[in-house]
Structure formats: structure tokens, C-alpha cells
Amino acid sequence: MGQYPASLAKRQQRSERRTAAVRLKLLGRTYQEVADELGYPSKGAAYRDIHKSFEETAKLEKETTDQLRAEEKAKLDMLWQSHIDDALKGDKRAAEVCLKISERRAKLLGLD
Numbered sequence: 001m002g003q004y005p006a007s008l009a010k011r012q013q014r015s016e017r018r019t020a021a022v023r024l025k026l027l028g029r030t031y032q033e034v035a036d037e038l039g040y041p042s043k044g045a046a047y048r049d050i051h052k053s054f055e056e057t058a059k060l061e062k063e064t065t066d067q068l069r070a071e072e073k074a075k076l077d078m079l080w081q082s083h084i085d086d087a088l089k090g091d092k093r094a095a096e097v098c099l100k101i102s103e104r105r106a107k108l109l110g111l112d
Helices: 003-026 031-038 043-088 092-108
Strands: none
Touching: 003 031, 003 043, 031 043, 043 092
């Protein structure tokens, strides 16, 4: 249990260094400059750390996008369900609404 706080502190330091490395790279510094300034053993190590951060960010953005897409799809499905019975009974306005909802769902899911 005594090692856990040290391990946590080490992870925090790595995270802070990675954030600083990304910031420096976005400011236009070379990988060698990032390595020198932040104490990486090589420019390759700085490169790997920076790109690991980019990959983690991309993964988080994809997960967030997928969640938002699922929520939006659920809303569209509920709207469609609330109009389909009337549309099937011949209500032209309800049919138009269902068609628009279906078009939006197809676009959301990349089917269009």
C-alpha cells in the first residue's frame, strides 16, 4: 500500500510532462527541443509520448461522438414511433414527418 501513492505521483508527473510536451509541440517546437526542455531521453521518446496523447484524445473523442450519436438515434426513434401509427393510417403529415426522421437517421448513421 505504501507504493500506491508513489505510483500515483509518478503517473501524475508523466501526465503533466505529456501535457507540457503536447503544448510545446503545438507551439512549433521540434521533438528534440521538447525532449531537451522536458528531460526526455531522446527525441523519439518525446515523439512517442506526444503521439500517445494524440491517440488517447482521438479515442476519447470517438467514444464521445459514438455516445452522442446513440443518444440522438434514440431520440429520432422515439419521434418516429410517435408518428408511424398515424402515417400508416393515411395521415400525410405524419408520413412526411416519418420520412424526414428516417432521412435524418440515415444521415446520422452514415447510410445516406
